[in-house]
Amino acid sequence: MTQQEQGQVIEQVSTEVVYENAYMRLREDIIRRPDGSPGVYTYVDKPDFALVIAVEEGGFHLVEQYRYPVRARSWEFPQGTFPQLATGDPESLAREELRQETGITAGRIRHLGRLDSAKGMSAQGFDVFLASDLTHGEAELEPEEQDLRHQWFPRAQVEAMIRSGGITDAATLAAYTLLLLIGE
Structure with a gap:
């Protein structure tokens, strides 16, 4: 089964916490898209x-x-x-x-x-x-x-x-x- 068929269409190359406080983290990931092109994905990391x-x-x-x-x-x-x-x-x-x-x-x-x-x-x-x-x-x-x-x-x-x-x-x-x- 390919990555895309498994739902893993974006590969995380690296991750870095660019900001953090007592309530949340802001992460910036370097990614590789399914076509191989690089990218950046920034998201909020909070507990459930x-x-x-x-x-x-x-x-x-x-x-x-x-x-x-x-x-x-x-x-x-x-x-x-x-x-x-x-x-x-x-x-x-x-x-x-x-x-x-x-x-x-x-x-x-x-x-x-x-x-x-x-x-x-x-x-x-x-x-x-x-x-x-x-x-x-x-x-x-x-x-x-x-x-x-x-x-x-x-x-x-x-x-x-x-x-x-x-x-x-x-x-x-x-x-x-x-x-x-x-x-x-």
Whole structure:
């Protein structure tokens, strides 16, 4: 089987981290295309994240926070990565993100699927979880989340927010699609 048939159409010749901080790396790879010509591919290297759909009483718990790159506040399902570029168990991460951002702990959690975040510019993926049998407590926000707020919305209102453009977070919309496909 050829490289192209295997889906390996671009060969990595070398890789270099050209920038790094506590949240991400920017990599620049020297590549060789299938025709043998050289090239450069620059991409964001971030750890995978977990997203949690917390369902209760026919509705969902969302968080809203300011997202600096788009200069706007955003309603979305709770989501996040391990600190300091660490990796680990996606379910543990999902449970911790839900607890930190909303104060909610899940008695039951179900893995709905794994998705790519923005594969044209990053290898980052995410796991989607459905949380139920919820217990409420106090959130423990990180300094970067000091403007985060949490609110429960009925399903009809969430769907209206999606239709009107009130929810534009791609990961949230993709996760909601997974939820609909399993019939929840």
